[in-house]
Amino acid sequence: xxxxxxxxxxxxxxxxxxxxxxxxxxxxxxxxxxxxxxxxxxxxxxxxxxxxxxxxxxxxxxxxxxxxxxxxxxxxxxxxxxxxxxxxxxxxxxxxxxxxxxxxxxxxxxxxxxxxxxxxxxxxxxxxxxxxxxxxxxxxxxxxxxxxxxxxxxxxxxxxxxxxxxxxxxxxxxxxxxxxxxxxxxxxxxxxxxxxxxxxxxxxxxxxxxxxxxxxxxxxxxxxxxxxxxxxxxxxxxxxxxxxxxxxxxxxxxxxx
Amino acid sequence: xxxxxxxxxxxxxxxxxxxxxxxxxxxxxxxxxxxxxxxxxxxxxxxxxxxxxxxxxxxxxxxxxxxxxxxxxxxxxxxxxxxxxxxxxxxxxxxxxxxxxxxxxxxxxxxxxxxxxxxxxxxxxxxxxxxxxxxxxxxxxxxxxxxxxxxxxxxxxxxxxxxxxxxxxxxxxxxxxxxxxxxxxxxxxxxxxxxxxxxxxxxxxxxxxxxxxxxxxxxxxxxxxxxxxxxxxxxxxxxxxxxxxxxxxxxxxxxxx
Amino acid sequence: xxxxxxxxxxxxxxxxxxxxxxxxxxxxxxxxxxxxxxxxxxxxxxxxxxxxxxxxxxxxxxxxxxxxxxxxxxxxxxxxxxxxxxxxxxxxxxxxxxxxxxxxxxxxxxxxxxxxxxxxxxxxxxxxxxxxxxxxxxxxxxxxxxxxxxxxxxxxxxxxxxxxxxxxxxxxxxxxxxxxxxxxxxxxxxxxxxxxxxxxxxxxxxxxxxxxxxxxxxxxxxxxxxxxxxxxxxxxxxxxxxxxxxxxxxxxxxxxx
Numbered sequence: 001x002x003x004x005x006x007x008x009x010x011x012x013x014x015x016x017x018x019x020x021x022x023x024x025x026x027x028x029x030x031x032x033x034x035x036x037x038x039x040x041x042x043x044x045x046x047x048x049x050x051x052x053x054x055x056x057x058x059x060x061x062x063x064x065x066x067x068x069x070x071x072x073x074x075x076x077x078x079x080x081x082x083x084x085x086x087x088x089x090x091x092x093x094x095x096x097x098x099x100x101x102x103x104x105x106x107x108x109x110x111x112x113x114x115x116x117x118x119x120x121x122x123x124x125x126x127x128x129x130x131x132x133x134x135x136x137x138x139x140x141x142x143x144x145x146x147x148x149x150x151x152x153x154x155x156x157x158x159x160x161x162x163x164x165x166x167x168x169x170x171x172x173x174x175x176x177x178x179x180x181x182x183x184x185x186x187x188x189x190x191x192x193x194x195x196x197x198x199x200x201x202x203x204x205x206x207x208x209x210x211x212x213x214x215x216x217x218x219x220x221x222x223x224x225x226x227x228x229x230x231x232x233x234x235x236x237x238x239x240x241x242x243x244x245x246x247x248x249x250x251x252x253x254x255x256x257x
Numbered sequence: 258x259x260x261x262x263x264x265x266x267x268x269x270x271x272x273x274x275x276x277x278x279x280x281x282x283x284x285x286x287x288x289x290x291x292x293x294x295x296x297x298x299x300x301x302x303x304x305x306x307x308x309x310x311x312x313x314x315x316x317x318x319x320x321x322x323x324x325x326x327x328x329x330x331x332x333x334x335x336x337x338x339x340x341x342x343x344x345x346x347x348x349x350x351x352x353x354x355x356x357x358x359x360x361x362x363x364x365x366x367x368x369x370x371x372x373x374x375x376x377x378x379x380x381x382x383x384x385x386x387x388x389x390x391x392x393x394x395x396x397x398x399x400x401x402x403x404x405x406x407x408x409x410x411x412x413x414x415x416x417x418x419x420x421x422x423x424x425x426x427x428x429x430x431x432x433x434x435x436x437x438x439x440x441x442x443x444x445x446x447x448x449x450x451x452x453x454x455x456x457x458x459x460x461x462x463x464x465x466x467x468x469x470x471x472x473x474x475x476x477x478x479x480x481x482x483x484x485x486x487x488x489x490x491x492x493x494x495x496x497x498x499x500x501x502x503x504x505x506x507x508x509x510x511x512x513x514x
Numbered sequence: 515x516x517x518x519x520x521x522x523x524x525x526x527x528x529x530x531x532x533x534x535x536x537x538x539x540x541x542x543x544x545x546x547x548x549x550x551x552x553x554x555x556x557x558x559x560x561x562x563x564x565x566x567x568x569x570x571x572x573x574x575x576x577x578x579x580x581x582x583x584x585x586x587x588x589x590x591x592x593x594x595x596x597x598x599x600x601x602x603x604x605x606x607x608x609x610x611x612x613x614x615x616x617x618x619x620x621x622x623x624x625x626x627x628x629x630x631x632x633x634x635x636x637x638x639x640x641x642x643x644x645x646x647x648x649x650x651x652x653x654x655x656x657x658x659x660x661x662x663x664x665x666x667x668x669x670x671x672x673x674x675x676x677x678x679x680x681x682x683x684x685x686x687x688x689x690x691x692x693x694x695x696x697x698x699x700x701x702x703x704x705x706x707x708x709x710x711x712x713x714x715x716x717x718x719x720x721x722x723x724x725x726x727x728x729x730x731x732x733x734x735x736x737x738x739x740x741x742x743x744x745x746x747x748x749x750x751x752x753x754x755x756x757x758x759x760x761x762x763x764x765x766x767x768x769x770x771x
Contacts, residue, residue: 273566280574284575287575332727
């Protein structure tokens with residue numbers, strides 16, 4: 001295990017929530033190294049968080065502990081998960097956030113041992129009171145996973161209801177899994193589905209499939225293999241989302257020429 | 258003293274102001290560990306900053322130095338404070354920002370010794386030129402507090418004009434001290450004022466008092482004990498502030514049923 | 515060389531791009547210390563990024579590596595630069611971003627050696643695949659600069675088309691190089707151009723030249739020497755940009771009284 005703890009939340013950055021999380025972690029393990037993935041997941045958008053986590057974790061050092069809190073069910077009796085894969089650890093509420101991590105799993109623990117929690121547990125901020133201290137104690141490398149709670153089977157945990165990308169002849173169906181800061185529309189459609197096509201149709205728009213942004217004219221929409229290997233709709237020197245107004249979670253249908 | 262320096266400012270994150278602060282600190286003490294609380298205090302909102310500081314500092318390691326800069330009076334002759342409490346250190350302009358810290362004080366210093374400042378002092382950025390270097394030198398653990406300036410009495414420093422929460426029968430008056438990223442309206446009314454009530458009235462709205470968000474229907478307003486132990490008005494899976502349009506600093510009057 | 519890597523990008527903070535950059539760096543050099551300058555450069559605004567870099571780097575420890583990625587030409591055949599000045603290192607695409615750094619240069623390398631890149635190079639995210647790993651390997655202090663690529667001459671690299679500030683009698687022309695989070699309009703006009711004037715005219719507005727914000731009445735526009743030594747237009751307890759609606763890159767003409 002490393003002493004790296006990577007944070008992914010919908011807490012935003014205008015409150016003290018993230019800062020307090022870090023204070024709690026450093027109070028327990030002063031040697032922890034904390035890295036922000038982002039705290040700007042759309043409030044309560046579990047699908048977006050799960051995609052961001054999927055496309056992030058492989059770039060982090062082995063042993064990194066991923067503390068992910070998007071938690072609309074805080075205070076209810078949803079489970080709290082500690083997951084070990086071959087190379088990393090994941091801590092999150094049991095609501096589908098770890099959906100893409102379940103592809104590569106060694107152990108799932110239901111976090112139950114309150115000796116690893118803060119003394120007082122609020123009903124609105126388990127990130128601070130439960131998840132952060134658990135991550136901090138785990139990063140001390142002194143405890144077996146089973147000390148945090150009991151093993152649970154993968155069938156006992158929540159999955160997301162995802163639209164699996166499908167291709168039939170020239171028709172492709174998939175899902176919008178993120179829309180980034182530049183207005184790039186990110187889908188879960190593997191780039192391999194596009195084979196050697198040079199053009200696609202989306203909502204009656206004809207869009208060229210390009211190798212890089214500068215192949216398109218300024219202001220022109222383009223389709224491109226994004227940095228995670230899936231189809232993205234972009235606009236050269238512009239913001240595709242301003243033109244297309246799509247939503248994370250939407251189904252997307254395209255037709256190859 | 259630890260080598261932790263926690264930052265709280267209204268500098269935002271779209272400029273280089275925070276980055277430069279960190280550069281200055283690390284140039285003086287390369288071993289400092291810098292933690293952001295938030296830099297998105299509303300510009301010049303001292304009340305909000307003081308509340309965020311109050312509800313943050315206890316979660317940080319002992320010895321942490323809190324560098325808080327919300328400073329509309331920069332360049333004027335307002336004092337600059339270095340405060341020691343039993344467990345922490347606080348550096349801030351003398352404008353009420355440390356209001357809630359004065360409950361638990363050991364020493365107040367008026368920062369005056371320019372040997373701890375940068376060589377050139379601008380008239381607009383004392384965060385960089387004065388406060389950050391002072392925090393960095395302090396974190397070296399080599400100087401007595403008195404080397405930074407003279408002792409001042411608590412009566413010599415600025416206080417905030419806060420609305421103290423009051424309860425008379427079923428009527429409660431308090432103040433809105435923050436509105437968070439999720440649209441939760443945070444008051445300074447202690448949860449204990451609500452006793453065992455199950456409903457309250459705010460501006461002719463009837464609002465249920467809940468133990469957690471999911472007790473309310475989706476989209477419904479609810480009252481809840483927030484993560485700092487005070488009354489908050491929230492909306493399950495929604496944004497209460499979008500519905501209520503309140504302002505930090507506003508008086509809030511509620512009536513218990 | 516220090517192990518400090520300072521980041522300046524237009525990646526925003528709502529995606530995982532910055533987090534992944536940090537993951538890549540720490541996977542290569544676990545001892546790197548990463549400092550954010552800002553990730554909120556306006557998308558593709560190279561002029562703004564170059565000004566932010568110019569006004570930041572001197573405040574960072576000697577040996578700091580500045581990794582700056584504002585890269586509309588990603589995937590095209592623009593060069594990738596590694597620049598050494600007397601005290602610092604700079605890594606950036608060759609598009610003018612390092613314009614102000616070229617004043618003080620020891621060596622310019624065109625980054626070409628793919629042994630320092632990630633194994634797979636996407637066409638949209640060279641920050642992650644090329645620039646971040648190069649910065650991380652450089653911070654290990656094990657490689658000569660020439661191992662990263664060939665030396666290039668300063669005449670071979672891109673410059674920005676900047677409006678050089680000029681003064682003729684009481685007329686001054688310059689450029690708006692940034693607009694900050696508080697709405698301060700930041701120009702590249704040296705404060706020395708204002709000599710002892712006490713008033714200036716901008717677009718038919720008469721604006722007092724002040725020593726600090728509080729010299730102006732609340733809500734009043736004022737001209738002031740900003741924290742980088744150039745003329746800024748501000749508003750006391752207000753947002754000058756809301757009043758003036760200017761744009762980064764605009765020419766600015768003022769007349770001294």
